[in-house]
Amino acid sequence: MSILIKNAYIATMDKDGTGEIQNGFLLIENNLISQIGDNSNGTADKIAADKGIDKIIDAKGAILMPGLSNTHTHLGMTLLRGYADDMALKDWLEAQIWPAEANLTAEDVYWGSLLGCLEMIRSGTTAFCDMYFFMDETAKAVEKAGIRGCLSYGMIEFGDVEKGNKEIAVNEKLVSDWQGKANGRITTMFGPHAPNTCSQAFIARAKAAAEKAGVGVQIHVLETEAELNYMKENFDMCSVHHLDAVDFWNTSKVPVIAAHCVWMSDGDIRLFAEKGVTVSHNPISNMKLASGIAPIQKMLDAGVSVTLGTDGCASNNTLNMFEEMKTAALLQKVGTMSPTALPAKAVVEMATINGGRVIDKQTGALKVGNKADMILVDTNKANAAPIFDVYSHLVYAAAGSDVKTMIVDGKILMEDYKILVLDEKEVIEKANERAHSLAARAQKC
Numbered sequence: 463m464s465i466l467i468k469n470a471y472i473a474t475m476d477k478d479g480t481g482e483i484q485n486g487f488l489l490i491e492n493n494l495i496s497q498i499g500d501n502s503n504g505t506a507d508k509i510a511a512d513k514g515i516d517k518i519i520d521a522k523g524a525i526l527m528p529g530l531s532n533t534h535t536h537l538g539m540t541l542l543r544g545y546a547d548d549m550a551l552k553d554w555l556e557a558q559i560w561p562a563e564a565n566l567t568a569e570d571v572y573w574g575s576l577l578g579c580l581e582m583i584r585s586g587t588t589a590f591c592d593m594y595f596f597m598d599e600t601a602k603a604v605e606k607a608g609i610r611g612c613l614s615y616g617m618i619e620f621g622d623v624e625k626g627n628k629e630i631a632v633n634e635k636l637v638s639d640w641q642g643k644a645n646g647r648i649t650t651m652f653g654p655h656a657p658n659t660c661s662q663a664f665i666a667r668a669k670a671a672a673e674k675a676g677v678g679v680q681i682h683v684l685e686t687e688a689e690l691n692y693m694k695e696n697f698d699m700c701s702v703h704h705l706d707a708v709d710f711w712n713t714s715k716v717p718v719i720a721a722h723c724v725w726m727s728d729g730d731i732r733l734f735a736e737k738g739v740t741v742s743h744n745p746i747s748n749m750k751l752a753s754g755i756a757p758i759q760k761m762l763d764a765g766v767s768v769t770l771g772t773d774g775c776a777s778n779n780t781l782n783m784f785e786e787m788k789t790a791a792l793l794q795k796v797g798t799m800s801p802t803a804l805p806a807k808a809v810v811e812m813a814t815i816n817g818g819r820v821i822d823k824q825t826g827a828l829k830v831g832n833k834a835d836m837i838l839v840d841t842n843k844a845n846a847a848p849i850f851d852v853y854s855h856l857v858y859a860a861a862g863s864d865v866k867t868m869i870v871d872g873k874i875l876m877e878d879y880k881i882l883v884l885d886e887k888e889v890i891e892k893a894n895e896r897a898h899s900l901a902a903r904a905q906k907c
C-alpha cells in the first residue's frame with residue numbers, strides 16, 4: 463500500500479534534519495515513510511506519474527505532523543471519566559477509585575479501552591503508554607483500533623511477597639503474549655505502581671524482570687507532597703534516592719519512564735538527566751488533584767527528556783493531548799512567573815519526538831525510514847486564522863477536534879473526520895452501558 467500526501471504544511475519535528483516545509487509532500491510505502499520533501503516544483507505529481515500510488519491525499523489547508531504520543535495513561539479507566547472529581551489523590555484513590563476498580567471486569571476494560579482509543583484517534587494521539595489491569599483487553603482494543611500502544615500491567619504489592627510474585631507473573635505473561643504483536647504496534651513494559659504502594663525490593667525485582675525481558679519500565683513517582691513526606695518519614699530519603707539505591711533509574715539496558723515527578727529536588731533532576739530517565743509530565747491531572755506544579759523548565763534546562771501524558775480519564779477528564787500541550791505551557795509560565803518558560807515549540811517536541819522515541823524509536827518525527835504515524839490538522843477553521851507560527855498555533859489555538867486525518871503504521875484510521883476502523887456509535891453505547899453497570903456494581907448509584 464502506498465499513500466502520497468501533497469500540498470501540506472509539514473512540521474517534521476525532526477531535530478537533526480528538516481524543520482518545516484511550507485508546501486511539502488510525503489510518501490508512505492507499506493508502513494514506512496519513504497520520501498519527504500518540497501513540493502513547490504510539483505514533485506508529488508511526478509512521483510504519482512512514475513509510481514503506481516494507491517492513495518493520494520491533497521492536504522492543502524492542513525498541517526502534516528507526527529502523531530502525538532501520550533506517555534502516561536490508564537486506558538481502561540476511561541469508563542471512570544467524571545466518576546469522582548474534586549478530591550486529593552490519596553482520598554480519591556482510597557475512597558472512590560480503588561473500590562470501583564475492585565468491581566472491574568475484563569469486558570469493562572475492553573470497552574473502556576476502545577472508547578479511549580476512539581477519543582485518542584479523534585484528538586490526534588497515535589501512540590500511548592499504559593499501565594492498568596486486564597491488559598489483554600487493552601491489547602485487543604489497540605489491535606482493533608489500529609493505534610500504537612505500549613502496555614504494562616499495573617502492579618501493587620504493598621510489601622506482600624506472595625502478592626508480589628503473582629503480580630510479576632501477570633506482567634511477564636503480558637510481555638510474552640503481546641510484545642511486538644500487531645506488526646509491532648503493541649509493545650510492553652513492566653508497571654510497578656509507585657514507591658509508596660510497592661516495596662523497594664519489589665520495584666527492584668520488576669526492573670530486573672524488565673531487563674531480562676528487554677522491555678522498559680514505568681512508575682508513578684513524587685506525584686504528591688504526601689508521597690514525599692511518607693518516604694522521608696519511613697526511609698529518610700525521597701522516592702528518587704530510595705529507588706536509586708537499587709539502581710532502578712539505570713537506563714543502560716531498558717528505558718525508564720517516571721510519571722508526574724512534581725516534587726523533584728534539583729538533585730533528583732540532575733540524577734534523572736545523568737541516568738537518561740524519561741519524565742511523563744501530566745499537568746492537567748496534577749492541577750485537578752492539586753498535586754502541584756512539576757519543575758519542567760528546570761528539567762529541560764538540565765537535559766532531561768520530558769514527554770507529556772494525560773493520566774487516566776478519572777483525573778483529567780479527557781485524553782486530549784492538545785489540551786495537555788496548552789496547559790503544560792501555561793502552567794510553567796505561571797509556576798515560574800516567567801512568560802518565556804516552556805515555549806510552544808518545546809511543548810510540541812515533548813508531545814511528538816520526545817514521547818514517540820520512548821515508545822518506539824522509529825516514531826515521533828516525520829523522516830525517511832520512520833514508521834508512518836502522522837496526523838493532518840485542519841487549518842480551514844476560524845481558530846486557525848491567521849497563523850504566524852505553526853507551533854504557536856498547535857499549542858495555543860488548535861483543538862483536538864481540528865485533527866481531520868490520522869495514519870498509523872501506514873494505515874488510515876480516520877480520513878476527513880470519518881473513523882474508518884471502529885463503529886463509533888457502538889463503542890460509545892457499549893462503553894456507556896459498561897460504565898453505568900460498573901457504577902451500580904460499586905454501589906455508586
Ligand SMILES: CSC[C@H]1O[C@@H](n2cnc3c(O)ncnc32)[C@H](O)[C@@H]1O
Nearest residue numbers: 536559593594616617655682773774
Ligand atoms: C496499578 S494500575 C494503575 C493504578 O493507578 C491508579 N491511578 C490512576 N491515576 C493515578 C495517579 O494519578 N496516581 C497514582 N495512581 C493512579 C489507577 O486507578 C490504578 O489503580
Ligand SMILES: [Zn+2]
Nearest residue numbers: 682721773774
Ligand atoms: Zn497514573
